[in-house]
Amino acid sequence: MVFDTLNDPLVAATVLLLEKSDSTMIEFSRTDLDGSFNFKKVPNGDHLIKITYLGFIPITINASSTDGSNVDLGRLEMVEIASELMEVVIRAAKAPMKIRGDTIEYDATTFKVPAGSSVEDLLKRLPGMEVDQDGGVLSEGKEVSKVTVDGKIFFGSDPKAATKNLPAEGISKIQVFDTKTEEDQITGGTGEAQTKTMNLELKDDFKNGGFGKVVGGLGTETRAELKGNYNKFNEKIQFSIIGVGNNTGRNGLSWDDYQDFMGSNSFNFDDGGDYGFGGGGGRMIKFGGGDDGGIESSIQSVFFNDRNNGGFPENYNGGLNFNYDHNKNKFNSVYYYNQAGLERETVSESQNFYDDFVSETKRNFVNDDLSAGHRGEFTFEKEIDSLNTIKISTNIAAIGTSNQSRGNTILSRNGALTTESRYNNLVNSNGYLLNGQFLYRRKFVKKGRQMGMNVSYLNTSLKDDGNQSSTNNFYGEGEIIEGVSLIDQINNSLANKNQFKANAIFVEPLNKKFFFQTFFNHSTRIETGDRDVFDINQEVEVINGFLSRTYENQIMLNRLGAVLRYSQKGVNISAGSAFQQFNLSGLYNGKGNEGINGIVDRKYVKWIPNASINVAPMKNSYLALSYNVDAQEPSIRNLQPIVDNRNPLYISEGNPDLVPSISHGLSLYFSVNKPATSLRFSINGNYNYNVDQIITNQTVDENLITYSKPINYTGGEQVFLYTNVSLPLLKNKITARIAMSSNFNKSFAFVNTILNETNSIGYRPSVRINITPNENFSLYVNAGFNIINTTYNISTSQNQQTNNNSYSVEFNAKTFMGLYVNSNFSYNQFINDRFDLNQSVPLLNVSLYKRFLKGDKAEARISMYDGLNQNINFSQYASGNGINKSETYAIGRYIMFSLTYNIRGMKSDVRKDSWW
Amino acid sequence: MRYLISLLIIIFCTAVYGQKRNGIIEYNRKSDWINIMSKLPFMTKEEIDRNRLTWGNREDNKGENYQLYFNEGKSIYIQKEEENEYGYSWRKDEYVIIRDYDEKTCHDQVDLLGKTYIIQEELPRIKWKILNEIKEIAGFLCMKAETIDPVKGTKIHAWFSDEINVYGGPEGYYGLPGMILGLVFNEDDVIIEATKVTFNDEPIELPIPSKMKGKQIARTEFEGKMKKFIDESIEGRKNPFWQIRY
Numbered sequence A: 001m002v003f004d005t006l007n008d009p010l011v012a013a014t015v016l017l018l019e020k021s022d023s024t025m026i027e028f029s030r031t032d033l034d035g036s037f038n039f040k041k042v043p044n045g046d047h048l049i050k051i052t053y054l055g056f057i058p059i060t061i062n063a064s065s066t067d068g069s070n071v072d073l074g075r076l077e078m079v080e081i082a083s084e085l086m087e088v089v090i091r092a093a094k095a096p097m098k099i100r101g102d103t104i105e106y107d108a109t110t111f112k113v114p115a116g117s118s119v120e121d122l123l124k125r126l127p128g129m130e131v132d133q134d135g136g137v138l139s140e141g142k143e144v145s146k147v148t149v150d151g152k153i154f155f156g157s158d159p160k161a162a163t164k165n166l167p168a169e170g171i172s173k174i175q176v177f178d179t180k181t182e183e184d185q186i187t188g189g190t191g192e193a194q195t196k197t198m199n200l201e202l203k204d205d206f207k208n209g210g211f212g213k214v215v216g217g218l219g220t221e222t223r224a225e226l227k228g229n230y231n232k233f234n235e236k237i238q239f240s241i242i243g244v245g246n247n248t249g250r251n252g253l254s255w256d257d258y259q260d261f262m263g264s265n266s267f268n269f270d271d272g273g274d275y276g277f278g279g280g281g282g283r284m285i286k287f288g289g290g291d292d293g294g295i296e297s298s299i300q301s302v303f304f305n306d307r308n309n310g311g312f313p314e315n316y317n318g319g320l321n322f323n324y325d326h327n328k329n330k331f332n333s334v335y336y337y338n339q340a341g342l343e344r345e346t347v348s349e350s351q352n353f354y355d356d357f358v359s360e361t362k363r364n365f366v367n368d369d370l371s372a373g374h375r376g377e378f379t380f381e382k383e384i385d386s387l388n389t390i391k392i393s394t395n396i397a398a399i400g401t402s403n404q405s406r407g408n409t410i411l412s413r414n415g416a417l418t419t420e421s422r423y424n425n426l427v428n429s430n431g432y433l434l435n436g437q438f439l440y441r442r443k444f445v446k447k448g449r450q451m452g453m454n455v456s457y458l459n460t461s462l463k464d465d466g467n468q469s470s471t472n473n474f475y476g477e478g479e480i481i482e483g484v485s486l487i488d489q490i491n492n493s494l495a496n497k498n499q500f501k502a503n504a505i506f507v508e509p510l511n512k513k514f515f516f517q518t519f520f521n522h523s524t525r526i527e528t529g530d531r532d533v534f535d536i537n538q539e540v541e542v543i544n545g546f547l548s549r550t551y552e553n554q555i556m557l558n559r560l561g562a563v564l565r566y567s568q569k570g571v572n573i574s575a576g577s578a579f580q581q582f583n584l585s586g587l588y589n590g591k592g593n594e595g596i597n598g599i600v601d602r603k604y605v606k607w608i609p610n611a612s613i614n615v616a617p618m619k620n621s622y623l624a625l626s627y628n629v630d631a632q633e634p635s636i637r638n639l640q641p642i643v644d645n646r647n648p649l650y651i652s653e654g655n656p657d658l659v660p661s662i663s664h665g666l667s668l669y670f671s672v673n674k675p676a677t678s679l680r681f682s683i684n685g686n687y688n689y690n691v692d693q694i695i696t697n698q699t700v701d702e703n704l705i706t707y708s709k710p711i712n713y714t715g716g717e718q719v720f721l722y723t724n725v726s727l728p729l730l731k732n733k734i735t736a737r738i739a740m741s742s743n744f745n746k747s748f749a750f751v752n753t754i755l756n757e758t759n760s761i762g763y764r765p766s767v768r769i770n771i772t773p774n775e776n777f778s779l780y781v782n783a784g785f786n787i788i789n790t791t792y793n794i795s796t797s798q799n800q801q802t803n804n805n806s807y808s809v810e811f812n813a814k815t816f817m818g819l820y821v822n823s824n825f826s827y828n829q830f831i832n833d834r835f836d837l838n839q840s841v842p843l844l845n846v847s848l849y850k851r852f853l854k855g856d857k858a859e860a861r862i863s864m865y866d867g868l869n870q871n872i873n874f875s876q877y878a879s880g881n882g883i884n885k886s887e888t889y890a891i892g893r894y895i896m897f898s899l900t901y902n903i904r905g906m907k908s909d910v911r912k913d914s915w916w
Numbered sequence B: 001m002r003y004l005i006s007l008l009i010i011i012f013c014t015a016v017y018g019q020k021r022n023g024i025i026e027y028n029r030k031s032d033w034i035n036i037m038s039k040l041p042f043m044t045k046e047e048i049d050r051n052r053l054t055w056g057n058r059e060d061n062k063g064e065n066y067q068l069y070f071n072e073g074k075s076i077y078i079q080k081e082e083e084n085e086y087g088y089s090w091r092k093d094e095y096v097i098i099r100d101y102d103e104k105t106c107h108d109q110v111d112l113l114g115k116t117y118i119i120q121e122e123l124p125r126i127k128w129k130i131l132n133e134i135k136e137i138a139g140f141l142c143m144k145a146e147t148i149d150p151v152k153g154t155k156i157h158a159w160f161s162d163e164i165n166v167y168g169g170p171e172g173y174y175g176l177p178g179m180i181l182g183l184v185f186n187e188d189d190v191i192i193e194a195t196k197v198t199f200n201d202e203p204i205e206l207p208i209p210s211k212m213k214g215k216q217i218a219r220t221e222f223e224g225k226m227k228k229f230i231d232e233s234i235e236g237r238k239n240p241f242w243q244i245r246y
Helices: A081-089 A119-123 A159-165 A182-187 A255-265 A299-303 B002-013 B033-038 B045-055 B219-235
Strands: A014-019 A025-030 A045-052 A059-065 A097-100 A103-107 A129-131 A137-139 A142-149 A171-178 A196-202 A209-219 A224-233 A237-246 A312-326 A329-353 A358-383 A388-413 A416-443 A450-475 A481-509 A514-537 A540-543 A549-568 A571-590 A597-615 A621-632 A643-647 A650-653 A661-674 A679-691 A693-700 A706-713 A717-730 A734-751 A754-774 A777-792 A800-814 A819-832 A837-852 A858-865 A872-879 A882-889 A894-902 B023-031 B064-070 B074-079 B095-100 B105-112 B115-122 B129-137 B140-148 B155-161 B179-185 B190-199
Touching (some): A014 B129, A119 A129, A119 A159, A119 A171, A137 A196, A142 A159, A209 A858, A224 A255, A224 B045, A255 A299, A255 A329, A299 A312, A299 A329, A299 A358, A661 A693, A819 A882, A837 A872, B033 B045, B115 B219, B129 B179
Parallel strands (some): A650 A706, A693 A734
Antiparallel strands (some): A014 A025, A014 A045, A097 A103, A103 A171, A129 A137, A171 A196, A224 A237, A329 A358, A329 A882, A358 A388, A450 A481, A481 A514, A514 A540, A514 A549, A549 A571, A597 A621, A621 A661, A679 A717, A693 A706, A754 A777, A777 A800, A800 A819, A819 A837, B074 B095, B095 B105, B105 B115, B129 B140, B140 B155, B155 B179
């Protein structure tokens, strides 16, 4: 019978019958109108009865039935919670030590210990606490058998791990209480405990921590590298620093390093993008962008700019990142500096085919390039309320480059020498970029209705100071010099770009299945330039009227579009179109007496359709089909009716009659994935048809000087197919991936008034086998083939096939005495029968390493790069009416010894990560 | 303090112990991918921190909403039909959980690794331990109970309120002396919490689908398949929970 303190029976109180040993519930019941309850068929044993009633303190009593007879628990009384609450509410004054029941709580911040002390040092200062020689902790004479951090068990069961490793400065409170048995925890019992539990409460700003590593290496051939990063973070703030310097061409910056550096700023939505036909208000994750190290390159593209194209590089880069994320506010800032120097010597050979002759170009040149850039990006995002978000971002950059190129070019026609040119060019550039963007995103109370708006302004300026000198000899029959042209010029230019963009989108759900989306894009780009070219004649500078000019171009684009989308149960179909308008105007004024000038003022209007289907035809599959049209305006440079003879062997001229080129694209994607067997298959196909594509109309004279002019031409086509199967041959041990890609390209060019049609078909089958039999061994085998057949309609005898094949084997193993081996062998083959080319480049890299220090914090490694000393980078390609091969000298074999220290310790792993 | 106030409100407002035996409960189910990933045995501390730093501050996880329709003897738990917010619709997995507490049977339609299964059999007994903590969910004072996940071996905590006199709950959990309003899988991996409780005076009709297609399977066999997949994925260092429901 259950009663309250006023002696009234408690009706419908919950009564639980529990197993005493582990409080497993056996049965439950509720009290009757008179407060009584009973359980029938209770198994024999020790039980607990727990009674709960809202507003009352639950009670627990022993109830044992050992012989099957009825047990009468008698009269039970419950106490209301309200009176007890008052005691809880009373707050104790802040004292260094508090005693509550069996718990002693120390305020760690009031016990001073030297900086860098461990928790163990702190414990030694606490009253009632003793630390013995082995690091064992006693509290009031009882052993502390368990240590928790913020209530969570720390590093398994060894309490010393926490007290010895954790820094004292991170601790706010230390609580010590009796270690409770499972039974005590359930019953609230206070049996005499044999051991104590200690809980360490961390300071808020110490909830996480930091990590970092440093790698340094020294090698033969005066090679060296140094790389380090450090990262410190808590729940709100992330701060990181990274620095790299090397002359090996391997920055070695991986995706992991990128994420460690950028933290929550690694991947962002492309909110500022030009909204279009896509769904979801056009929110896609964007990454990187920008030209190769140029002024508009993003930090991401600079960070990963790690291409090794041979030559002798010397790179330094590094940066700082700071992120603050708290509640509805996000602030990200990042600064990055990069400096790249590269000295390269290249020998190249190319052939071009014409209706009645073949030209051959041999080049031998040295490039000495140096570039340095500072970049900063700052973003602030605020969620004003659940419906409104604003984001402000700015980018700034400043770069400086110096490019020197010297060498010679030899041209011959049907084997006879026609032109020989020696040149030496130097260009120094300096530039800056400013970019600001404001974005507003709004959702509405009506689900599915949303809008977005963004405006941005970009300003760049690039100043070039250059010197160009060349000696050009033109040969006649019998290789007799017929003419000599000496060029010695000073070339200074300033180019500015101002761009304003505004975009808006609005999505309205028409009903549960249909959505209407409308979008608007505006962009105005103003490019101005001022170029002065002086010819140096016997140390007198004379302005060159053909090349010196000022220009101002304005390109304005407006697009208004609408989409209707059906979206229901995994089926998404959309159809839409947009009205696109281009306004192009340009002003060109030559500076010389020749009075060269030109005006461009063109308007174009294009109607652009778009359609797409996205469905999941079966479980774990995805099918997407789309048709889209892309209109691209001609560049003003191509429109200006002005001759550019900057390169005396290649003279180009604009064409004011150009119209925008239109590309019709069809694409298909299908993928299916069988998770039970890890089988995956995907296929991807694209077809493009080009209308009014801008191609070149070339005329080549007897001295092999090329005159080029852009024209529109309809009929170019591209097909691209890619398919990929991933097969688990032996689950988690052997996986094969077979991929096949092929493409077809039909392109046109007019050469000496004859239309050249070039068709190329490429096949790229590849196989990769991953063998990971156990934790100590892994083997990755790759074979890839790239076969390109190129046919020419004019000189069919020049039809050719290029084969670029690559084979590679990577092997990782943990051997005796904790010694690891990593070996990477690749064999690249370049075959072209037309050139009698059969070149192979075998590359072997091997390293041996061993980890040491506690927790594998350090690593010593000895590596050999380019073990077979090939010291060459090779490439070949065929395009239009020509073929080309080139060789660049590379560093060659060297041996490097390196040491790594990682605060966190290194993962001793021979297997690569796969995220699937 | 807020907790104390709400506790007091509950104490004074729950004067009537009523007919709370019919109604609809809305639940929000939120998976914390960072926590799930952090507990996978092959992840290193460095990888965990990296993921947490990169993705941990994203607040776009709103979870999925579910509904539990219940009357005195039966309940059905299904995903809530919602207007799609982004103008794009994904294919959803089948997930229908029907419990008959009088007959002690279940009738579930669930997807596993691309296949739909029907589990129709007697309800197994869930072995609950009753713990001493209390907490308020959706205006109800709840007690804490614990059981062990039969597949993953991890702890599941349920918060139940004896104020709602139906012994059911979300995700097929049941058998406590009151409705389960909160479920927590493995500390913080997945949290399911009631957001709204609506009672009906009259017995309500449960929206049981007329057709439930799928391959018949015994629960033990279903759980065996799941366990095999989890073990194999972990061996191959993949997160199994990208592919199966946690």
